[in-house]
Amino acid sequence: MSSTTTERLQGADARESNIAAGTALADAIGTTLGPKGLDKMLVGASGTVVVTNDGASILDRMDIEHPAAELVVNVANNQATKVGDGTTTAVLLTAKLLNKAQKLFEKGLHPFRVTRGYRRASEVAINRLDSAAITVAPDDERRLRDAASTAVTGKWDDNASATFADLAVRAVRAVETDGTVDLSRITLRPVTSGGLDDSTLIAGLAVDMESSSTSIEGVDLPHHIEDATLALVDTELTIDESNAVSNVSVDAPSTLQALREFENDAYAAKVAAFVDADVNVVVCQKSIDDALRRALASEDILTVERTRQDEMHKLAAATDGELVTSVDELSPKTVGDADSVERRHLGNTDLLVVTENRDSQHVSLLLRGGTQHVVDESKRITENCIRVVTLTVESGQVLPGGGATELRLARELRDYADGVDDREQLAVRAFADALETVPQTLASTAGVDPIDALVELRARHHDGDHNVGLNTATGQPQSMVDSGVVEPLVVKQHAVANAEEAANMLLRIDDVIAAEHEDNGDETSGDHASHDHGSGGYPWAIGH
Known part of the structure; x- marks a missing residue:
């Protein structure tokens, strides 16, 4: 074996290390939950400055070293990948579950009981979310x-x-x-000019032409074409050249004239192919020969070159056309059509705006x-x-926001815990307490005392007002549904499930080994050497 043990954390020490790392990471982004969360200024190693109060952006840019903290970051990444929202909630809930577990350990509760209780609580909570959902x-x-x-x-x-x-x-x-x-x-096209109020929705496709040269000296290319027919060419547009001949020698003026005529005929044939197909816009994935572009411009055909491959496929979908690798493949089936094609210059960005045809959606x-x-x-x-x-x-389902759903789940989990016979009911109650970290954090970021806010919210829910959450603008309890504060059911389901899985994974670890690579000169001694992750060793986690 090519690794040697340099440090070992076992049992309570391993779990305590993981819990500390997870909760510390959550504290770093805790105040980003809620409309009055403080903006963070992140300064990267290269000096890049980013100002944001979005938890996902903060986690994405933080320099994480502890493997337990990396696992918590994976919770946020999984949440963002699957549903695109709720990352901060998932991370805060994970950290709170870890913190509550540490207190249960101190009371003598075995990790197996805690993780099993958390799993039961998670399953009950996710099942109860359906009854709280509102149909949309x-x-x-x-x-x-x-x-x-x-x-x-x-x-x-x-x-x-x-x-x-x-x-x-x-x-x-x-x-x-x-x-x-x-x-x-749906295409998102950022443009650095104007203000946010100038943002618009276009029924069609906006193609970035930053790397495309659409101007030809001495030629006035059209800026707007109605009833456009597009040829989408997935190759370089030029006349064919012999690969074996790099130079051509001529010994008479007549030979030179013949070569020029051959070249002109070749260009004319390509232009004729586009004209015969009624094409008035040519979009090429690679470059277009200048002479060919001039020839096409003389026929009032707009040319766009060096278009990205993904843009080409979007154009094909938006115009109901097909990508061709030769002008010989042009036909009514392969060409696309659009209501209009327009060249726009916004700030430092050149765009080709292709308005939809009636047979496609984009x-x-x-x-x-x-x-x-x-x-x-x-x-x-x-x-x-x-x-x-x-x-x-x-x-087709949403849940009340503002901590209302978490408060409802916490109350129902406490009722459920009364029917749990063994000591796992303590873990179920701890899970309920952890859920209430969401309204408490909202209260803190809204400048309200978290304890007072939680007491009042609990009282309202006890009276049956299950849609009541915290209005962060006023700091007062209010019906979240009437206030328009709602979240998709799927987001909350994933947040609860991801937090429970991550917390239990860390709590089940009872042996952490820090190992560093030892070069014994034997390159065939096994695959263990490939697991070394740099100087200082890499902590290995072993579950009991």
Whole structure:
């Protein structure tokens, strides 16, 4: 074996180390939950500065070394990948479960009892979420905007939040069919010019032409083409050249003239192929010969070159066309069509805006902002909004936000714990207490005393007001459904499940070995050497 043990943490020490790492990470992002969470300034190793109060962005940029903390980051990544929202909630709940478990250990409860109790509590909580859900129709735009606004609350001002929510709902509704949303038909295009209020939704596809040279000296290319017919060429457009001949020698003027005529005929043949196919826009994945571009321009054919491969496929889907590798493949079946094609110059960005044809669905969001950081944050927030609206449309169910759902689950778990015969009921109650960290954190970030807020919220829920949560603008209890603060059911399900799985995984670890690579000169001694992760060793976790 090519590793040697340098340090070993066992039993309570291993669990205590994991719990400390997980809770410390959650503390780093804790105040980002809620509209009055403080913005964070992250300074990377290279000096890059990012200002954000989004938990997912913070975790994505933090330098994490402890393996237990990395596992908590994986919780956030899994939450973001699956549902696009609820990352901060999942991380805070994970940390609280770890913290509660440590207190149970100190009371003598065995880790097996704690993890088993957590698993039972998680299953009960997820099952009870269905009864708390509110049905939403795919065309209920008011409720869809509520879900989108809730997802973006605290990440920008109220006007911006309303703009993001409106754009997301309009985009999703435009590509929704029978309760299903094809996200590949939504394109987000950040543009560093103007303000957020200038952001617009285009019924079609906006293609970034930053690397494309669409101007030819002395030639006035069209800027707007109605009833456009597009040829999508997935190869370089030029005349064919022999691979074996790099230079051509001529010994008479007639030979040179013959070569020129051959070249002109070759260009004319390619232009004729596009003209015969009634093409007035040529989009090429690679470069287009300057002479050919001039020849096409003389026929009022707009050319766009060096278009990214993914943009080519989006164009094919948006125009109902096909990519061809030769002009000989052009036919009514392969060419695409659009109501219009327009060249737009916004700030430092050149766009080709292809308005939809009636047989396809595709929309583009032009997100405007004064700086690159603003448009990047706008894009991230809009992506979250779109994911949330999509989940709401496809699942058709939402839950009250503002901590109302967590309070309801906590109350029901405590009632359930009364029927648990063994000591696992302590773990179930601890899970209920952990759920209440969400309304408590919301109260803290809203400038309200968390204890007072929790007591009042519990009293309201005891009286049957299960939709009551914390209005973070006023710091007062209020019906979240009436206030329009709702979250997709799927987001909460994943947050609870991810937090329970991560916490139990760390709590089951009772042996951590830090091992460093030892070079014994034998390259065939096994595969263990490949697991070394750099100097200082790599902690290995072993579950009991």
